[in-house]
Amino acid sequence: MRNDVMRILEGPAQARLVTALAGRGATDLREVEPVVRRIVNDVRRNGDRAVRRYATSLDGLSKGEPLRVPEAELQEAWGQTNPELQEAIKQAASNIRRYAEWQAPKGKDKEWQHEIQPGVLVGQLVRPLESAGCYVPGGRYPLPSTLLMTVIPAQVAGVRQIRVASPHPAQATLAAAAFLGVREFYRVGGAQAIAALAYGTEEIPRVDKIVGPGNRYVTAAKKLVAFDCAIEFLAGPTEAVIISADGDPACIASDLVAQAEHDPDALCIFITTARPLATRVQKEVQKRTRANPIAAQSLSRRGAILLVASLDEAVGTANRIAPEHLTLPAVLAPAVQHAGSVFLDEFTPQAAGDYISGPNHVLPTGGMARVRGGLSVLDFVRVIACQQVSREGIRQIAPSGITLANAEGLKGHAEAFRVRCSHA
DSSP states (O other): OOOSSSEEEOHHHHHHHHHHHHTOOSOOOTTTHHHHHHHHHHHHHHTHHHHHHHHHHHSOOOTTOOSBOOHHHHHHHHHTSOHHHHHHHHHHHHHHHHHHHHHSOOGGGTSEEEEEETTEEEEEEEEEOSEEEEEOOOSSSOOHHHHHHHHHHHHHHTOSEEEEEOSSOOHHHHHHHHHHTOOEEEOOOHHHHHHHHHHOOSSSOOOSEEEOOOOHHHHHHHHHHTTTSEESOOOOSOEEEEEOSSOOHHHHHHHHHHHHTTOTTOEEEEEESOHHHHHHHHHHHHHHTTTOHHHHHHHHHHEEEEEOSOHHHHHHHHHHHOOSEEEEOGGGGGGOOSOSEEEESTTOOHHHHHHTSSSOSOOOOTTGGGTOOSOOGGGGEEEEEEEEEOHHHHHHHHHHHHHHHHHTTOHHHHHHHHHHHTTO
8 A cells, every 4th residue: 555645644743744834834936926026017017918918828818819708708608508507506606695695794793883982983884895806717627616706705795896817718617707797707817817907907907906816826926916906815725634533534535635636735634533544544545546646646745644642632733734624523613713614524525615505715825724714705895994073072082182192292193182172
């Protein structure tokens, strides 16, 4: 039996791996950043001419083919999609939309106003972004699911202008866009798509925020434009951690292989207290990767099985790793602190979150699950602070405001309080 896929680790070797994973950061982009910087700057200076040049050489755009996909072509793609896939898209979209609607701020939680001191009202307004760019990968695997996951939360939030960019989009991706009523779809990808969305060209208007996963070139471009155009986060290769002491080896192995096939750099970790289960999962993984070279490569390079003394230690280890995907028994869920998305019990495949259950599959990687969750409606709204001070209120807060302003040496700030007090 080969032992290069999903090595079983314990003791010092395991401790070293967990320490390294706990300290990992985002994807190392240094190798591609010089190229990406040139592309971004070229698009920023030369607009559509540069976008078209890169789209032709890198995205397979035909000479003379428009960057924007005509709406008739989107509708044609939907009409040519087989009924089974149409129904799958409808079910996934329905669940994603319902989940997003439950997430959306509403009622008293959305906009409120309270009297914080007599005569001093404070509150918040919630407004959607005006525009958003949704990047949908079109490389090794076309991802119509990512179109659903990025466009639907923006629609639920109330974003009026939603622009999708995807290189050589598959029919299923165009069909999903048509079903959702997307009107602006651009067949351009990579760093050139991110630059066009961030800075705008004659054919591709700029957006307020760019969301969606992509390869290293896309991620590096999002990093470079982030001070000029908002992004959600920098997403790297897929990550999966599974915790089980008595689960079905086939179910566990199938989840590991499923996430590993995304990318040769995917991180897949199984944590267990049971050595026999560790061995059985290892055998199942090896069997299931024989016909899946990408998963085999990923699990050989970045796959491991960790033997621990207790399930409490297993959850603690997972919290240190802060993975994108985390599967564990439901009874352990209260102990979870850091994870992008959580999958409870044996009949919840991580693939359910990738496609159909409703929660978003655009998730933080590289340890960013310590500080945020996945893409949501909240990424497409802005919370605006609001305050209103009456004559009585200015008398309540002015003395302290003046004192603080004087302590900072900002005399004009102090005067702004004084002049109002004199009229109150």
